Amino acid sequence: MIEKYCIGIDLGTTNSVVAYTTAKDAGEDGSQPVRRDDAPEVHLLPIPQIVGPGQVESLTSLPSFLYLPRENEVDSLRIDPATLPHGECPTSFPDPSEGVVGAYARQQSADNPQRVVVAAKSWLCHAKIGRTDAVLPWQSPSDVPKVSAFECTRRYLQHLIAAWHAAFPDAPIDQQQVVLTVPASFDPAARDLTRQAAIEAGLSDQFVLLEEPQAAVYRYLASTGGSWRESMKPGDTLLVVDVGGGTTDLTLVGVGEDDGDFVLRRHAVGNHLLVGGDNMDLALAYQASEKFREQGHDLDPWQSTSLWHACREAKERLMSDDGPEEHSISVLGRGSSLIGGTITIEMSKTQAAETLVEGFFPMCGAGERPQMNVQSGFQDIGLPYESDPAITKQVASFLADHLSGGEGSDQGDRGTTVTHLLLNGGVFRADSIRSRMESTVGSWFDNSPTLLSGAADLDHSVAIGAAFYGWAKVAGGIRIRGGTAKSYYIGIETAGLAIPGAPRPLRAVCVAAQGMEEGSEADVPGEEVGVVVGTPARFRFFSSTTRPGDQPGVRLDRWSPDDLQESEPIELTLEDEGSESGEESSGLPSRPFVPVRFQSRVTELGMFELWCHGSQSDRRWKLEFNARS
The missing domain is CATH 3.30.420.40 (ATPase, nucleotide binding domain)
Structure with missing residues (x-):
């Protein structure tokens, strides 16, 4: 082909x-x-x-x-x-x-x-x-x-x-x-x-x-025609802040050298942060609802949702550099005297900028952390938005965890500072937001990071970067190395006497190290583990972005929620030998536990698979993150 x-x-x-x-x-x-x-x-x-x-x-x-x-x-x-x-x-x-x-x-x-x-x-x-x-x-x-x-x-x-x-x-x-x-x-x-x-x-x-922050980096590389090699040197670290419509993605990319040639390595990615343009629309809607209330209009849930969407357009118009000084926001009236009509308020460019810049990009110190007790204004949308929408604090926390010397960081080839900053996402079209992000990050280091530019259209940069990456795969151009963004662990229930009212202790075993390359596989050393077959069971998986030093086989008896995050459990029945060969079985299988050893595999698509190989036979089972099963 x-x-x-x-x-x-x-x-x-x-x-x-x-x-x-x-x-x-x-x-x-x-x-x-x-x-x-x-x-x-x-x-x-x-x-x-x-x-x-x-x-x-x-x-x-x-x-x-x-x-x-x-x-x-x-x-x-x-x-x-x-x-x-x-x-x-x-x-x-x-x-x-x-x-x-x-x-x-x-x-x-x-x-x-x-x-x-x-x-x-x-x-x-x-x-x-x-x-x-x-x-x-x-x-x-x-x-x-x-x-x-x-x-x-x-x-x-x-x-x-x-x-x-x-x-x-x-x-x-x-x-x-x-x-x-x-x-x-x-x-x-x-x-x-x-x-x-x-x-x-x-x-x-x-x-x-392809991960979106990496696509943004490829867009930058494509725009420079190779001149990026003149502005970066081995040991530099690039921070990518990608604020999309629904999520904020944070990534660290290091510049290294291999046989005299530059290489780029993705060192770390942040946790899933459900804060982005949608939250900003909600913030403006909350402010607008107060203005409607001052006019004597208490919005019902239907109007509040309509207002949220109307504020999306208001944000895009008011926050553009050549946008108007004021913008009208309207929702359909719901009272008997307003059927078929609308109610309207005016929002100024200054009010919108203050709400979005101070609410989502406040100046903060490198040691500040997101507040966990801040409540969101709109609670009926159903998505678990971040309790603290301050993106600058999320970035500070991310850097503290992943730069060399930070808690849980890898002391390997990571730098102790950020030398370059790449901002991606439509929100950074606004000069006030872009400047605030740049000045805040710059205040954390002795030398402010160099702001990289090159993407003329932030709305299209991810798609363009993805196309350039596909081209680079064919042409043999520069590619970002990195493998998996997280370390993966399985939860193993420990043996022991049952205690009334207390679950059996759980230990976590690392089955894939952070950075495992696509298309590779690795055996997990350690003792055999019993896997339940022939009867329904729940398999628990964990991941971490803050423990890059953990290798397959590492055991954790205790951990904090900041160390490991539990993924959605997989509940299924692994076939036993009888059901696999077509034999009918009733009740529990004669041997519900099968001793196995583990092998991890990362597919070319970047999907993680865990294979369980029977220690006493040639049988094997694959556990994969398939939420449809």
Whole structure:
């Protein structure tokens, strides 16, 4: 198979973008050699989408919203394929009774919030709610159809893939080099669900998952044409702060040297932080609701949700450098005298900046930590947002844990300071936010980090960086090394006498070290462990971003919640020998415990698998983070 294109897909919480470049630019066809620092020309894919009843436009991004229309709206939303910008592409627009994706859905989020699914990406990594259960839109009326976060993800990808086939009918996407981005802090279950949704949407199972902060770094590298080597030296450390619509991702990348050549290594990623642009919209909505209350309007839950979506547009307009000094925010009236009308308040640019800059990017010292007792203003959205939305404090805590000398840090080749800072995400288009983040981080070090620039459009940088990464894989260009972002552990129940009212002690055993490379495997040394077969059992897994020194086989008898974070348990029945051979068995198996040794494997997709090999036979079982099972 000859790949024709390298495609990067940014499946964002708020917007999704597709970028691409031709693989032949990487010298794949042998036509001409490619220099190491060459960069290809990357293009954005136009994405046809419904913008109004009977109206279609091609935009460079697909808003990640799904609108579930009423029955009397369905006919007005049907699209004649012959009218589409790229010709006949009916798969881009399934029957609207199943939902409408994109710009029109985003528009309806303010007018009909109870019928619009938002932040599906955040729900996909929310272990407390069934990721494949049809529960969205969250807390919507019973007459509104429901879908799952997984289904939303599949539909978004399906639309993007259909847009690709409309533009390039002779280049099936399952035969291209595709790179799909995910948050660095996504847990294995969320990564696996993203992978499954992509395959069901039409990608081959050979696509690559890339962490979003790394994609932002690749975007920077592509923009410099190789000159980044002149501004960095071995021993430098790059801090990436990626603030998206739903999450904040933090990553440290070190500059090293290997046989006289520069190499980049991803040293650490932060925990999953559910704070981003959505929280900022909520903060503005809370401020706006106070203004409505001063006018005598107490908003009901429906109006509050509508206000949240209306404040998204207000944020984008007011925080842009050339934005207006004031912006009107309106919601539909609900009282008998206001049916069919609206109520409106004005919000100033100064008020919005003060709320967002001081609330999310306050000046703080390097030793400050997020407060755990701060309460969020809106509690009925259902997602576990961070109790303290101060992103600057989250960054300070991350650096304290991961820089050399910090608690839980690795003293290896990590520096003791940050030398370069890369900011990514649409919120950093605002000069006031960008300047505050830069000055705050700079105040923590003797020499302020150099702010890296190069991404002209922060809304598209992740997709462009992903396409460049795909190109680099073909051309042999610079790539960030790092492997797994976390160390992985299994929980093993210890043997001993039972004590009434007390669970048996649990110890954690490291089965995969942080930095384990994709496509590699490792045996886990240590004593044999008994695995329950033939009967339902719960398997507990843990991970850590703050213990990079732990190697497979390391045992922990005690740990704090800051050391290890428990993932969603896997509950399943491992087949015993009888059931595997087709024999009927009744009751408990004759030997419920099988002694095994462990082997860890990281797939080319970056998925973690734990294999249990029978010590007394050639039988083996695979445990993987598959939340659908």
